[in-house]
Amino acid sequence: MHQNKKNLTRILLAGVLLLNLFIVGLLAYTLHASKVRKEEEVRTMVENLALLLDQSVSSSVREIDLALKEIQVRLEGDLRRKGLPGAGDTMAVVDFHQDWLTQVAEIRITDASGAPILGYGVTPQTRVSYADRSFFAEHRDHVDRGLIASKLLYGRIAGTWIIVFSRRYNNPDGDFAGMVTAAVPAAYFERLLSGLKLGDHGIALMRDLDKTMIARFPPLATQAGEIGTRGGSKELTDIIASGVEAQSFYSARTADGVNRINAYRKLSVMPAFVVVGRGEDDYLVQWRDDVQKGTALAILFLAVTSLAAWLLWRLIEANERANRRSQILLQNASDGIHITDLEGSVIEASDAFCRMLGHDRADVIGMNVAQWEAGMSAEEARGIIDRVHRSGDVFTFETMHRRSDGETFPVEVTSFPLQLDDKPVLFHSARDITLRKSSEEAVRKLAFFDPLTGLPNRRLLMERLEHALANCARLGEHGALLFVDLDNFKSVNDTAGHDQGDLLLQAVAAILGRCVRHDDTVARLGGDEFVVMLDGLGRYSMVAAGHAETVATKILHALHKTFELGGSEHRVSASIGITLFGDHPGERIEEPLKRADLAMYEAKLAGRNTLRFFDPVMQARVSTRAELESALWVGLEKEQFLLQYQPQVLADGRITGAEALLRWRHPERGMVSPAEFIPLAEENGFILPLGRWVLESACAQLAHWAHDARMAHLSVAVNVSARQFRQDAFVAEVIEILERSGANPARLKIELTENSLVTDIEGVIAKMAALKARGVGFLLDDFGTGYSSLAYLKRLPLDQIKIDQGFVRDILVDPNDAAIAKMVIVLADSLGLAVIAEGVETEAQRLFLEQQGCVAYQGYLFSRPLAVPDLESLVDASQRLA
Structure with missing residues (x-):
């Protein structure tokens, strides 16, 4: 025994050590992988920001170049006509562009000598x-050198550091006449850099290719951070020497003593580059906190496992002591305890078991189970022993035992396997728990169930309601109580008798049980009052109310029938009050029942045979929702839905396509706003058949226009909801509609919103690619209003981006909207995507968008959504004007 203890101690120590080494290794690996993932995220972020800086600088330089080009043309015209630069209206043009670029550059003109x-x-x-x-x-x-961008210079006129953009202008004979220049102060580039949010330790800088500092944000109060000084880390020097256009890199302990992940990008329009960096102290804050927590958890785990090993050792010692006491306890046990080997022979038995069989203990030891077993054959008893031994679990069964005098009696036996002196044995406990069991069951039925109907009574209902309220609080879900009261039940008792009234209550109980789910509760409070509890109705109150109303309506219809009672027919109906629960986690369990009771009385006052919600507002909403939901299906069946088409127009006035817009012409309510019925259709799944109808109608129209020379060039854009697009069969459905309608896939554009892209990006790309292979185009709608990851955006096979009308509406008065629209156009251009702006209502809006590079528009400036004949007339008229 002493040697066994030593071996066990070694095993415990080795187990604790190996387990802790494994946990520490797993923790270290997890933290390392987390750090690598975070660093990759930061690299992607700074690379995207460097790209955006390049695009922003390029956009500004293009504006400067356009101004210089126009001044150049004016100067050369002056020289041809007057022989003098600036003799015509050149100065007015210069002043105009100087005003336009007042915050960006200073425009000057030199003669051939450079003055x-x-x-x-x-x-x-x-x-x-x-x-x-x-x-x-x-x-x-x-x-002809075109536009030349200088390196960083100290401006002798401006008196500050500048970069000069210049163009040559010529005399009529082609000789050099001088330059048009735009001096951009380094401070302008610093303002561009300051717009980036890079955290407390981030940095954004711009340098010449010889590493001369042009701008830095935030400024550095040392010589290394001054404008015009040269410098840069070894990593940056190596990247510049390699000649790559863009690359991310890690720099340790730079001039300001900060470790960073940086992105280098050579600018496309000037001999300079930008570097965007994110400080390690910013992006690793959470990771370092996780390291501290992980270390604390590892220490705690070590303490817990050590404590567990110590407790296990104590338990083993306690078991040894318990084994010594087991013999004493066995003899004094009240149950018929006996231990057998795997052959069924008794090894040990309690005095109670010997008395149960009527044998002396000396006779019981060595007896086989077959000698007292009366409820099964020897083979069946052997099968029970084998089953308990193989399963290793506790097994309880009922059988019959035989006493020494031949009398049999029912017993409940609980058996399980164990090791005794390193040998497998079976432990059995026989109990005679039948009269008591039946008594307990009878008491339970009296306490928790209605004796007439067998339904749960008020007490059991309140217990289940308490449990349901706790579940609602934990899961954030709703449930409902339906208080069902029979109408005019007293007249049944008075005319047919109370015995017939009891039969009616039993029938009603059976009907209620058929109207609900298996897990719902139907209870009888007393008299003709019943309560139905519906649990797990979801997180949204209106959805839960809809489910509750459906069940209540089903009950009303099921009860509204004729019953044969006492030789005569009696019509039965009910009044039902409904309330939801789950919105107030702390409310008492009596409150929902009181609300349902009050709502039931409202149903009585409303004329009986009806239902009412406790909340009148919810009653109205549920009714309106139910009516609208039913009307949607009727509308689709009776062809009340139609498509209107809003033209999509180029800058020269040509109509190139149209967006198909769904409309509902209700026979009584008139035109129903899509904002009213589309959210409901999304919620209840009606959007799937409705969306298919829209695709079928739009493709049929495309096929029809294909035979009309005036309309054959038009494309049609169709909005597809996220729920519709996520269907597994969506691609096959679109292909089938195209083939059946005969529409040209190249004329169909599918508009997706950003929320279609935020989940299962790989599945989204696969579906888009499958349809793109057939010629179908894709347009991203509402761009900029949600979550747009550049990493995802550049992977999507899109054709066009739509600037949301929310940005277009205030584009002339809100600098933020103007900046967003401008950035969308620049981003789309860099990704090779077309841009269309929606919601264009004024010529000023269109002109501003055109100046930024957007040449496709949609909005009331050109046309409202039109019926097909009106659109065809508009296209015909635009072609005649062209």
């Missing part, structure tokens, strides 16, 4: 020259 002659800050006393600038020599010595 400034016109422009911002130039006076007759100006005595500076550009002749020593490298870009001046480039323009002077080469006929």
Whole structure:
């Protein structure tokens, strides 16, 4: 025994050690993987921000270049006509562009010698020259260098650090006449950088390709952070030397002493690059907190496992002591305890078991189970022993035992296997728990069930209601109580007798049970009052109310019938009060029952044979919702739905397509707003047949237009809901509709909203790719109003992005909306996607969008949504004008 204890101690120590090593290793691996994932997220973020900076700088430079081009053309015209630069209306053009670019650049004009002659800050006393600038020599010595962007310079007129963008203008004979320049202060680029949110330790900077600092945000109060100084980490130097356009890298202990993940990107329009960095102290805050928590948990786990091992050791010692006491306890046990080997022979028995069989203990030891077993054969008894031994579980069964005098009696035997002196044995406990069992069952039925109907009574209902309220609080769900009271039940008792009234109550109980789910509760409170409890009706109150109303209506219809009672027929109906529960987790269990009771009396006052909700507002909403839900199906069956088409127009006025917009012409309510019925259709699944009808109708119209030379070029955009698009059979459904209708897939555009993309991105891409292979186009609707990940966006096989009308509406008065619209256009251009703006209502809005590069529009400026004949007339008229 002492050697066994030593071996056991070694095993416990080794087990604790190995388990803790495993947990520490698993924790270390998990934390490392978490850090790697976070670093990848940061790399993607800073790369995207560097790309956006490049696009933003490119957009500004394009605006500057357009201004310089126009001034160049005006100057050369002046030289041809007047022989002098600026002799015509050139100065007005310069002033116009200077006003337009007042926050960005200073425009000046030089003569062939490099001396400034016109422009911002130039006076007759100006005595500076550009002749020593490298870009001046480039323009002077080469006929067509286009736009040249200088390196960082110190402006002798501006008196600050600048970058000069310049174009050459020529005399009529083609000789060099001078330059048009736009001096952009370094502070402008700092403002661009300051718009990025990079945390407390982030950085954004711009340098020349020779690593001269142009701008930095936040500023660094050391010489290394000053504008015009040269510097940069070894990692940055290596990247520039490699000639790559863009790359992310890690820098440790930079000039400001911060470790960062950075993204380098060479600018496409000027000899410079940007670096966007995120500080390690920002993006690893949560990870470091997780490391601390993980370390604390590892220490706690070590303590717990050590304590558990110690407790297990104590338990083993306690078991040894218990084995010594077992013999004493066995002899004094009240149950018929006996231990047998696997052959069924008794090894040990309690005195109570010996008395139960009527044998002396000496006779019982060694007896086989077959000698007292009267409820099964020897083979069946052997099967029970084998089953208990193989399963290793506790097994309880009922059988009959035989006493020494031959009398048999029922027993309940509980058996389970155990090891005794390292040998497998079976432990049995026989109890004579029948008279008492039947007594307990009778008491339970009296306490919890109605003796007439067999339904749960008030006490059991309240217990189940308490449990349901706890579930609702834990899961955030709703349930409902239906208080059912028979109408005019007293007259049944008075005319047919109380015995017939009892039969009616039993019949009603059976009907109620058939109207509900298996897990619902139907209870009788007394008299003709019944309560139905519906549990697990979902998180949304209106959905739960709809379920409750459905069940209550089913009950009303089932009870509204004629019963044969006492030789005569009696019509029966009921009044039902409904209340929801689950909105108030702390309410007492009596409250829902009181509300349902009050609602039932409202149903009585309303004329009986009806139902009422406790909340009148909910009653009205449920009724309205039910009516609208029913009307939707009728509307689809009776062809009340129709499509109108809103033209999509290019800048030159050509109509290239139309968006199909669903309308519902109700025979009584008139035109029903889509905002009223589309959310309901999404919720109850009606959007699936309705969406299929829209696709079928739009494709049929495309097939029809294909035979009309005026309309054959039009495309049709169809909105597809997220629920519809997520169907497994969506791709097959669209292909089947196209093939059956004969529509050209290349004329069909499917509009998806951003919420269609936020889950199962791989499945979304697969479906889009399958339809793209057939020629179907895709348009992203409501872009910018939700969650748009650039990492996902660039993977999606889109054709077009739609600028949401919410941005277009205030584009002329809200700088934020204007900036968002501009950025969408730049982003789409960088991804090779077309852009269309919706909700264009004024010519000023259209002109602004055109200036930003958007040339496709949709809105009331061009046309409201039209019926097919009106659209065809509009297309015909636009073609005649063209």
